Amino acid sequence: MTDLASKNCISCEGDMSPMSEDQIGEQLKHIEGWEYIEGELVRIYTFKNYYQTVAFVNAAAWIAHQEDHHPDIEFGYKTCRIRYSTHAIGGISENDFICAAKINAL
Numbered sequence: 001m002t003d004l005a006s007k008n009c010i011s012c013e014g015d016m017s018p019m020s021e022d023q024i025g026e027q028l029k030h031i032e033g034w035e036y037i038e039g040e041l042v043r044i045y046t047f048k049n050y051y052q053t054v055a056f057v058n059a060a061a062w063i064a065h066q067e068d069h070h071p072d073i074e075f076g077y078k079t080c081r082i083r084y085s086t087h088a089i090g091g092i093s094e095n096d097f098i099c100a101a102k103i104n105a106l
Contacts, residue, residue, distance in 0.1 A: 004030055004101035007094075009067040018091020031100045040072075041084040041096050043103075050077050056106060063102045069095045 004027075019027070024036050034043045047053045057075050060082060064070045072083040082103060084096040 004094075004098050005105045007098045009069045009095040009098050011068070012086060012088050012093055012095065016089055016093065018086065018089045019093060024092050027094075027097045031097060031104060033104065034100050036092070039085060039091065041092060041100050043082055043100065045080045045082070047078050047080070053078060053080055056080055059106050060103050063099060063106075067095070067099055067102070069099050071099065 021036075028034060028036060028041075031041075034041050036042075045056060047056060053075055057073055057080055060071070060073060060080070069084075069086075074081045074083075082100075084099055085091065086093040086095055
């Protein structure tokens with residue numbers, strides 16, 4: 001098994017194809033807690049309090065900046081919802097899985 005969290009995102013400006021649903025299903029086995037919903041990789045994280053939630057959001061934002069691959073992040077007092085897709089190709093790419101794995105490693 002490839003360790004997704006040890007990889008880095010590659011630039012994709014529409015010159016690659018999105019993953020098929022079979023490929024997505026296979027890769028989902030390697031990122032615990034994530035689901036494929038309406039064309040996006042989605043996970044909801046739960047925390048003890050607002051401070052922990054915001055600290056997590058900031059760490060996830062740092063990963064996004066480092067990888068230059070940015071999710072949609074929504075958060076409240078004790079929860080954070082992260083959604084990944086690769087807009088440049090109109091679907092899911094390995095970059096989405098790499099970032100999901102890195103966020104799981106937090």
